[in-house]
Amino acid sequence: MEAVAVSHGEIFVNDSTDTIKTADHWQPEQLIKQLPQLSQRAVEANGVASEALGQFARHAASLTLRNQSGVAELHSDFADLFYILEGRATLITGGEIISAETIAPGEVRGESVQGGKTQQLCPGEIFHIPAGLPHQMMLADGETIAYFVIKIQENG
Ligand SMILES: [Zn+2]
Numbered sequence: 001m002e003a004v005a006v007s008h009g010e011i012f013v014n015d016s017t018d019t020i021k022t023a024d025h026w027q028p029e030q031l032i033k034q035l036p037q038l039s040q041r042a043v044e045a046n047g048v049a050s051e052a053l054g055q056f057a058r059h060a061a062s063l064t065l066r067n068q069s070g071v072a073e074l075h076s077d078f079a080d081l082f083y084i085l086e087g088r089a090t091l092i093t094g095g096e097i098i099s100a101e102t103i104a105p106g107e108v109r110g111e112s113v114q115g116g117k118t119q120q121l122c123p124g125e126i127f128h129i130p131a132g133l134p135h136q137m138m139l140a141d142g143e144t145i146a147y148f149v150i151k152i153q154e155n156g
Contacts, residue, residue, distance in 0.1 A: 035086065038063065042065050047070075048068070048070060059151060061149065063085075067144045073108070074100075076131060076155065077106040081151075082127045082129075083125075085146045086123055088122055088143060090119070091138075092113045093117050094113075096134065098110055106156065116136070
């Protein structure tokens, strides 16, 4: 048992029966070292591979690599927060999903997004896609994009 004193005199006890909290630190240069392996997996899995980095109460962190365009997506309960590490792609957001199909509770997929807003994704940029907003990542032939993702549970 470890007692931690804080400045105003209160003492918080880190009891062994509680979950011991630790901070996570993900360094871009360490994440980038995992990309060749993810790239190999993406080739064998329809152009996308992910590595889970952390699962928390209402959010999850992962590393994702794409080497082909994705399908159209909509998550009713989760927001996506992307930090682009490497590569380039075009992100389409908003509009309407064509040939939409619910594949799991709150998870819609489809062929494409029609009438959405188009933005270029570049390394160092950060994108937030709120729950319920259609989105699709488009890659030109031979392009690869790698990004750190936080999925945040907004509803449910
Ligand atoms: Zn998504």
